[in-house]
Amino acid sequence: MASSLSFVYPEVCGWDLPTDIDSTDQKPALDFSAPLRPSSTSLETPRTSAHKASLHKEPKNSPAKKSKGPRNKKGDVNYVPRPRNCFFIYRCLFARAYSENARKTNQPPTPEKVVSKRAALNWKKLTPVEKEPYIELAREEARKHAETNPNYKYSPRRDTNNKRSVSKSLSRREKVESLVQLHESSTFRHDDTYSEYSPVDSPASHTSSSPEPTGPITPTDYFFHPRGLSHRRSMSLPHLEAARHSSPYEYAHTYFLQPESCASSPGPGPQRTAKRSSSARQRSYSTSGASIPPPDTAFDLEYDGVTIPFATLAPHASSMSLPDLLSLHDLTIDDNWSSTYSTPQMSPAASLHDFGQPEYFSGQDDQPIPSVPLIQRRRRSNTAPSAMLSPLSLVSSTLESYPEASGSAAPTLIVSPPDRSAAITPTRSSTMPVMASLTNESFGFSPYSASAQASSSSLLVPEPEMDIDRTPRRADFPGNVQDVPDIYAQQFTTPAAPMNFMAGPSETFAMDAYTEGLGAFDIPAAGYDMAPFDDVDFSEFFHTSPPELALPPYST
DNA sequence: CTGAATGAAAT
């Protein structure tokens, strides 16, 4: 059955796929006995754009498009979509495998956004050899496409009217970052320490794999490290001294996140090691040869003469598996973990492993890498990973406008989860720039002088889900956060996933301040998609069964 | 209609 599937364009995805064929061992949940079989539904109902267009009610695009333009309009019944490129084909398969796995394991479905991210992460880790089948698949699709549509000509309509290209208007996130930059420049321009730590350009400025808008945003990033002050791009922590006297906005009320470990962040570091990982993976079994046989050649897919090894067909597990992470840290994986599905972000053990590790990056690469916890590395991304200081640290200065809370004490909140369970409740901070658990011990300490305390805090946060574009609003908070004045240590659960949620009036308050702060800079807090938990794949954090399979231990 | 992703092909 695996041979010569006649799949219908563009649904290549008519097979059951394991999420990760990579690990040929210790994959209890992987059902290798399940043959690749065509999914009848997808084969019967290929969802091409044309198909969708035909399915959709024709009056969909009532506005007359004038007479100009190629006949290949989106709404046309005979609309001919572009052939997919290799990555999009891969993504389809990846998504299919993901949903299949989720369905089998009763996991909630992963949002497509997240799937895209994961697919991209995995895609980048594939070697050229591993990518080859998909490239070939894309070629094939293109060939067929040209065959069946000889007159087809790709004719993208240049968006003349639109926002981005012409008006150069910044996205909200960019506004926020610009705001950070603006503030920092005004704050640090004549600061001694600033020049001393002047970034020039930080090594971390490279590898923005995604089409990042490069605008006026070149934030100089500062953050505190127990060993000293370091700087980095795309961080928003004000300088220690400057923070005190910055005006007109001060940092007196800034909340500081100082996690000691972070699992994810496919920033420069992770990406570097991602290369390493794939080569290691390649070593473990050669795709061309027979050093390690593929799980089952019967699962290989033949398509028009192209043979796609089973091993290549199935996407590798989500990239930042625990082994992946640990390999970053040059830590070994004990049996417990190697046989356990885990997402590092939520692994308390990973947190423990991370703790106290002096070196997180080899630094052998192109640029000298400051020894800094992984969590503090951050790529410039649409989604702000994890527990980075968010621009909230900036705009929260508007707490000043709330006299009742900005007493002379000027309390500083330090995120200090009381226990490990708190350390694996990443969802709050993933959606809210800062949600701190206010404890007696942490209250009143400056993060700058409480390094020990700061380093002892632990807040593991999923990388991909935090989006600083989303301004949490009061309405986005659970009711208890909104209304209940004193709910310390109170828990709530969402339908999506249970989690420990500890929030107090200060947190609620901070969110107001955040919104206020943004508003002060004409950055709207409304009109965007702000549902805070929409993108969060809770199943990854509160897994009993894995949404994905961990990569096998690297043979290093 | 948006977002997530990468890459092909167009301006």
Add this chain to the structure above:
DNA sequence: ATTTCATTCAG
């Protein structure tokens, strides 16, 4: 150099 658009589908 920059932008569109291939896919997917919930919000």
